[in-house]
Amino acid sequence: MNKTIPYGKQSIDRSDIDAVTEVLQSDFITTGPKVSEFEKSICDFTGAKFAVAVSSGTAALHCAMFAAGIKPGDEVIVTPMTFVASSNAILYCGGTPVFADVLPGSLLIDPAEVEKKITERTKAVVAVDYAGQPCDYGALRGICKKHGLLLISDACHSIGAKYKGGKTGTLADMTAFSFHPVKHITTGEGGMITIDNPDFAARLKMFRGHGISTDYRQREEKGSWFYEMVDLGYNYRITDFQCALGISQLKKLPGWISRRQEIAAKYDAEFKDNPSIIPIRKSPDISHAYHLYVIKLEKADRNQAFTELRNSGIGVNVHYIPVHLHPYYKKTFGTTEGLCPVAEDAFRKIISLPMFPGLKDEELKTVITKIKRLS
Numbered sequence: 001m002n003k004t005i006p007y008g009k010q011s012i013d014r015s016d017i018d019a020v021t022e023v024l025q026s027d028f029i030t031t032g033p034k035v036s037e038f039e040k041s042i043c044d045f046t047g048a049k050f051a052v053a054v055s056s057g058t059a060a061l062h063c064a065m066f067a068a069g070i071k072p073g074d075e076v077i078v079t080p081m082t083f084v085a086s087s088n089a090i091l092y093c094g095g096t097p098v099f100a101d102v103l104p105g106s107l108l109i110d111p112a113e114v115e116k117k118i119t120e121r122t123k124a125v126v127a128v129d130y131a132g133q134p135c136d137y138g139a140l141r142g143i144c145k146k147h148g149l150l151l152i153s154d155a156c157h158s159i160g161a162k163y164k165g166g167k168t169g170t171l172a173d174m175t176a177f178s179f180h181p182v183k184h185i186t187t188g189e190g191g192m193i194t195i196d197n198p199d200f201a202a203r204l205k206m207f208r209g210h211g212i213s214t215d216y217r218q219r220e221e222k223g224s225w226f227y228e229m230v231d232l233g234y235n236y237r238i239t240d241f242q243c244a245l246g247i248s249q250l251k252k253l254p255g256w257i258s259r260r261q262e263i264a265a266k267y268d269a270e271f272k273d274n275p276s277i278i279p280i281r282k283s284p285d286i287s288h289a290y291h292l293y294v295i296k297l298e299k300a301d302r303n304q305a306f307t308e309l310r311n312s313g314i315g316v317n318v319h320y321i322p323v324h325l326h327p328y329y330k331k332t333f334g335t336t337e338g339l340c341p342v343a344e345d346a347f348r349k350i351i352s353l354p355m356f357p358g359l360k361d362e363e364l365k366t367v368i369t370k371i372k373r374l375s
């Protein structure tokens with residue numbers, strides 16, 4: 001039997017393996033020099049002033065919520081069209097998620113819906129760059145400025161994307177990235193927060209290490225044993241060998257994004273005049289990083305199509321069940337169908353097609369032929 005073509009997959013080569021091996025043979029395998037080197041590489045790549053490396057994208061979002069000062073009673077506006085982690089991070093700090101519906105073409109958070117959901121308890125907005133397309137940061141920044149809110153970008157899908165020429169990582173007050181293997185670059189598990197504000201950077205670093213004011217290496221450098229815990233933090237540290245992998249992967253990111261864009265252009269051209277297959281709309285203001293290539297099936301039954309494609313070796317997926325419809329959210333916050341009708345309607349039709357730099361042209365052709373047969 002032929003192997004299934006996955007919807008996403010990491011690319012690891014000899015240089016990645018050598019980079020990890022080198023660290024494993026060194027003195028530091030965690031909290032060593034590779035962590036700050038990876039942080040610096042991400043600053044250089046994104047143009048952000050500070051970066052804090054952590055153990056996952058989820059940890060990055062939790063750190064951002066802590067630095068934003070989210071507390072019980074605070075409301076945070078978030079899109080429902082995302083992985084649960086974007087919203088769960090609000091809950092970890094005791095905040096209440098308030099779902100703002102998405103735009104029907106792009107499935108990105110609708111700035112007009114955000115504005116409607118603001119109350120005197122609103123503290124922040126979480127914008128998710130769904131599928132790799134930056135949100136309308138111009139509009140969102142304007143709203144946040146007007147109402148004194150923090151803008152947090154969940155760019156777990158969009159490293160290397162641009163909005164009006166500005167790179168993700170610099171478009172909001174804080175930006176979270178993920179380095180899970182299906183993402184653009186991987187560290188196995190891993191994440192990063194980028195920020196321009198030095199006070200936030202210090203709070204994020206402290207939260208990453210149990211709320212302790214210095215880390216092990218800083219104490220070694222000072223020849224001191226003394227430390228104090230000044231806030232309640234977590235162990236969200238990432239290892240040096242993971243960061244070595246991240247540094248090695250990041251060097252290849254521009255080429256990988258070009259390949260993702262090439263694959264998307266091929267899909268776009270094939271589905272252009274097909275009324276049964278509607279790709280998610282791309283704004284002319286952005287450069288898309290294409291973590292996912294998502295289409296809406298306007299005629300075919302999505303669940304049946306999913307089964308047919310999986311049975312024929314195409315590893316399609318569905319991103320996402322709107323967050324407010326998960327049982328935990330329903331029972332905890334009383335959210336129901338009808339809260340975000342645009343996201344709910346899209347959810348019934350969407351399917352994610354294979355999209356990763358290692359996808360071969362013959363595999364792409366096979367995927368396209370099988371998708372077209374559905375309609």
Ligand SMILES: Cc1ncc(COP(=O)(O)O)c(C=O)c1O
Pocket residue numbers: 056057058059082083085086128154156157177178179180189190191
């Ligand atoms: C939009 C979004 N936010 C957050 C996360 C969480 O990232 P991680 O898996 O690295 O914790 C993911 C991961 O799938 C994601 O897709």
